[in-house]
Amino acid sequence: MAKTALIAGITGQDGYYLSRLLLEKGYQVAGLIPPQRCKSIEKLGEIAERIKVCNIELTDAPGLLSVVEQLQPDEIYNLAAPSFVPDSWNDPLGTLDLVTGTATRLLAGVRQVGIPARFYQASSSEMFGEVNCSPQDENTPFRPKNPYAAAKVHAHWTMVHHRQRYNLFACSGILFNHESPRRPPSFVTRKVTLAAASIKLGLGERLEIGNLDAKRDWGYAGDYVEAMWRMLQAENPEDYVIGTGHLHTVRELVAAAFSCVDLDWEKYVTVNPRFFRPDEHFQLMANPVKAKQNLGWEPQVSFEMLIEKMVFKDLERLQREKD
Ligand code: GDR
Numbered sequence: 001m002a003k004t005a006l007i008a009g010i011t012g013q014d015g016y017y018l019s020r021l022l023l024e025k026g027y028q029v030a031g032l033i034p035p036q037r038c039k040s041i042e043k044l045g046e047i048a049e050r051i052k053v054c055n056i057e058l059t060d061a062p063g064l065l066s067v068v069e070q071l072q073p074d075e076i077y078n079l080a081a082p083s084f085v086p087d088s089w090n091d092p093l094g095t096l097d098l099v100t101g102t103a104t105r106l107l108a109g110v111r112q113v114g115i116p117a118r119f120y121q122a123s124s125s126e127m128f129g130e131v132n133c134s135p136q137d138e139n140t141p142f143r144p145k146n147p148y149a150a151a152k153v154h155a156h157w158t159m160v161h162h163r164q165r166y167n168l169f170a171c172s173g174i175l176f177n178h179e180s181p182r183r184p185p186s187f188v189t190r191k192v193t194l195a196a197a198s199i200k201l202g203l204g205e206r207l208e209i210g211n212l213d214a215k216r217d218w219g220y221a222g223d224y225v226e227a228m229w230r231m232l233q234a235e236n237p238e239d240y241v242i243g244t245g246h247l248h249t250v251r252e253l254v255a256a257a258f259s260c261v262d263l264d265w266e267k268y269v270t271v272n273p274r275f276f277r278p279d280e281h282f283q284l285m286a287n288p289v290k291a292k293q294n295l296g297w298e299p300q301v302s303f304e305m306l307i308e309k310m311v312f313k314d315l316e317r318l319q320r321e322k323d
Helices: 013-024 035-050 061-071 085-089 092-113 147-166 188-200 221-233 250-260 289-295 303-322
Strands: 004-008 028-033 051-055 075-078 118-124 170-175 207-209 240-242 269-271
Touching (some): 004 061, 013 221, 028 061, 075 092, 092 147, 188 207, 221 240, 240 289
Parallel strands (some): 004 075, 075 118, 170 240
16 A cells, blocks of 8 residues: 655655655655645645645644544654744744744654654754864764754754654654755855856846855755655664765855856855854764665765756746746
8 A cells, every 4th residue: 555644844845855756656645734825835846736735734733633643644754944044033933833843743643643653853954053073973962053953953852752752763864955956046056056047148147145165065955855765764763964975165156056157157256244144164064974874875966966957957947937
């Protein structure tokens, strides 16, 4: 019989790639979508009609319990979060409720219904925060530096406590930055690829960017959802750091994107301190050895391939709109 997966946060970038993967594997996929955002399922494009939509607020604990009871999912993926980190300063409590509250309510649902559903929690490299060692692995302490990261740490520990106390098959993937053509333009990769494509087509003139020396470990979202799925197929529930193990600067990102469209980035890019973040001297870089050893997981798409994929998709989209 086909397995059923329930996804919170299904309309985001990762929700799309995960749904696509699970549908390819023959799963029935259901997504939790707040009633006032029911149209957002359309963001999933060609796969939208194959998704069972459960219209429910993520703050509605009894409602979530009844979805879990009716659906009896084999796997639950909690990807729900307001993912743009700086926004969490504007609404720390709302961030906490969405990130930690959703994890807690779903875990409570699994426990109360008493089904053997496997649970995935989307944790983040932001939880490492002000690191004093690099790269980071599953034993690196968390020192979160913003409300988003603090909420993710809370959700992570809530999941660990449920695993220990109630013996649930629950695990978390501590994912480093992962990108794709589906990334919203507020994030730096997409901001840059969109600007490069727009300038190439004569639709834009300049790119204003923040700290060119900021470094990140960037991978491809399509690879990272494979790691999520593998975690839930493993013999034991364990937490994993997922990243490439390679650092790149924003400068390298900009240079790579502009070189895809044969432009000299230095002619088009201006640094604007408005986009700087305070205290960004630490280096978030993954040590994904455990995922390779236990799950056989390795990223397939390199940094250069990722940026090329994003730039070409943006060119294609903009060209279509222009015609
Ligand atoms: P991040 O992603 O905060 O790491 O979180 P983002 O793409 O916003 O920033 C990456 C790095 O680029 C630097 N930067 C800029 N960032 C933006 N957005 N705009 C700019 O103009 C700019 N210039 C430089 C930033 O300072 C930063 O160093 C992502 C999200 O997906 C989180 O949800 C997730 O948890 C983490 O990755 C892992």
